Amino acid sequence: MAKVNITLHINGDTYSVAVEPCRTLAEVLREDLNLIGTKIGCGTGDCGACTVLIDGKSVTSCLSLAVESDGKEITTIEGLSTKGDTLHPIQEAFVKEGAIQCGYCTPGMILSAKYLLDRNPEPTELEIRQALSGNLCRCTGYHRIVKAVMVASKKINQQNGPSKASGSNEESD
Secondary structure, eight states: OOOOEEEEEETEEEEEEOOOOOHHHHIIIIITOEEEEEOOSSSSSSOOEEEEEEEEEEEEEESGGGGGGGGGGEEOOGOOOOTTTTOOHHHHHHHHHHHOSSSSSHHHHHHHHHHHHHSSSSSOOOHHHHHHOOOSSSSOSSSHHHHHHHOOOOOOOHHOOOOHHSSSSOHHH
């Protein structure tokens, strides 16, 4: 099968990749670019382990063709921590609150939480549960995950100050 040249902007870096049109973004991230934080759980978009952000939106990368991401901004779990290896507040909260067990679902959970908190800086417990409903975890029972998102929300709001925390969402779907 003929390959197509695409450009992916991932975590602030630019990659030029030749891919077969039928390959998923998850496959290209893991196999071609060695960004193995993106997990492939079910391969059918049901578990959320492969969640990444594309142009700021939460996407299951196992269902997204890599060619559809040509020229777009992609954030994977590797892109959340800063260059000095400082964890993002959501990552810190997941560790502190014991919201990780085996860790397989964790990258997708964290990116889904980031998508939620970017749009709704002060979600209720119900809103967090709804936002994470597309992500499956077989280990934690979700209570600690929800608590971690609530803790991260508070920390992010403290860092950003009251003006950003109480502002309206930038866009809605």
